[in-house]
Amino acid sequence: MGDRQTEKASTNIMEFVVGAEFPSTHMDVTTDMIRRFAAASFDFNPLHLDPNWMADATFGKTKFGSVIGHGLMTYSLITRMFTDVLYPVGGWHERCEVRFKAPVLPGHRITASARITETKEIDGDLVYIAEVVASNQDGVVVASGDAMGRVPLDAAM
């Protein structure tokens, strides 16, 4: 990210132009964090909670060998990246689509990032499309997709 964008990120303001990046968000995943997410989301799937079962369970050809983080925990990290920027400037996070590509495991640092790829003016709003990636500390992509949001035109530049 360039200096100018870093400076803008610090005030939670960015330009909504093609190529602009949203200030990234990250989370440090632990078994405790996954348990807290399970309790708050009411998703108690043993995939996320039972290390003994996960040590041996196979899913088709896949064996995770450990509990895994909820996909929607990563999805929520991605969503926060957008609302952090949009809500203070009167914007709206309108849509997000991701595929989960690789498991999120305890010990991972997951970083979400997004870059605007398209913009369009619609009825006084600047509507953008952004490509979205979440990766772990080794650069492995755990989720990718795109998002759409809007800001009033006078807040977009």
Added chain:
Amino acid sequence: MDGSALDAVPSTEELLANFETDFWRDEKNRRSWNEIQVGEERETHPVTLTLKIIQDYARAIGDLNPLYFDEEYANRSRFGGLIAPPTIHVPLMFLCTTKSDWMRTPGTVNAGQNWYYRRPARPGDVVTLRARALDKLIRKGRMFVIHDNVFCDQNGQVLCSGRGWTIRPR
């Protein structure tokens, strides 16, 4: 929603107190990939969204946005009061469905999701869910179900609408 349906809304405190957290317990009552009927509605019930559900979820995702926590700030915002984060549909899906719902099947893997957000959910909203399986397929030996979920508030206004893919363990 008419008055009689709202009368049937369970108390959220009771719902939370009785929530079955052992997803193995009702496994025999849940549909397998082959038993899931495409197009059929999943059984759901309305849930009154509380500030506690909202704030517990926001804390769990590390999102301390004042719109979810600071009433004075939220009152002054264009939303005119506290709201829930967009992804409040995550706990609401489990709260609005039953313990025999196949989304609880142990080993269900989330392969991807897309959500469209119309308006924010708010504390006190009586949220309803319409949920279906839309499609089933097998790809590279994996059994997928594609589902859709539409959440509405007590006025029948759509809050958000989503579609997802899960890989079925059986």
